[in-house]
Amino acid sequence: MDRIQALELVRPHLTEHRYIHTLGVETAAAELAHRYGADAYKASIAAIFHDYAKFRPKEEMQEIVKQSDLPKDLLNYGTELLHAPVGALLLEREIGIKDEEILSAVYYHTTGNGSMTLLEKVIFLADYLEPNRQFPGVDEVRELSKVCLNKASLKAVQNTILFLMKQNQRIYPLTLDTYNGLQLEIK
Ligand code: DGI
Ligand code: FE
Ligand code: FE
Ligand code: FE
Numbered sequence: 001m002d003r004i005q006a007l008e009l010v011r012p013h014l015t016e017h018r019y020i021h022t023l024g025v026e027t028a029a030a031e032l033a034h035r036y037g038a039d040a041y042k043a044s045i046a047a048i049f050h051d052y053a054k055f056r057p058k059e060e061m062q063e064i065v066k067q068s069d070l071p072k073d074l075l076n077y078g079t080e081l082l083h084a085p086v087g088a089l090l091l092e093r094e095i096g097i098k099d100e101e102i103l104s105a106v107y108y109h110t111t112g113n114g115s116m117t118l119l120e121k122v123i124f125l126a127d128y129l130e131p132n133r134q135f136p137g138v139d140e141v142r143e144l145s146k147v148c149l150n151k152a153s154l155k156a157v158q159n160t161i162l163f164l165m166k167q168n169q170r171i172y173p174l175t176l177d178t179y180n181g182l183q184l185e186i187k
Helices: 003-013 016-036 040-049 058-067 072-076 083-095 100-107 118-129 138-145 149-166 173-186
Strands: none
Touching (some): 016 040, 016 118, 016 149, 040 118, 058 072, 058 083, 083 100, 100 118, 118 138, 118 149, 138 149, 149 173
């Protein structure tokens, strides 16, 4: 599959706005992959498909969690979390993607995890800082991303946790694992 085929496959699943975001994530992922030595092809395909399940009805995603091997604790947190692991599962089922590195980059793109691979970090960070994103703190993360992948990823997850806490939202354990794992890697 080349990137044009991937874009054609994902397009019907996204809104115009989300498609533009997806193109921005691909651009940002390409830059990060080049800078930090990740596989350029895998970064591109993972970026294109990362929000594949974003617009599935939440009842459908909850049902998929219940009927698959996905962790059941996903059901006890914000429904925004579901599209990442459900997306990875559906990409395998519906699109036939088998590459575990691509699938895990999609799976963990929202939360991260405690020992992220290079490709997982690239997609996690690209999703956060892609050029169409505008929110407090994003420029600082963009600057850090030119210097240190771990420090930039840490600042991103830190900002996300602080944002969620201010909103009185629950923090998924993997999100906290990401924070702790990156703190350890930086030391
Ligand atoms: O899909 P995108 O909007 O491009 O970005 P994303 O996949 O990073 O999803 C961001 C959303 O996920 C945002 O609404 C915050 C939410 N989120 C991220 N981590 C957690 C979380 N929500 C909860 N409840 N707990 C988390 O740990
Ligand atoms: Fe997402
Ligand atoms: Fe994100
Ligand atoms: Fe996204």
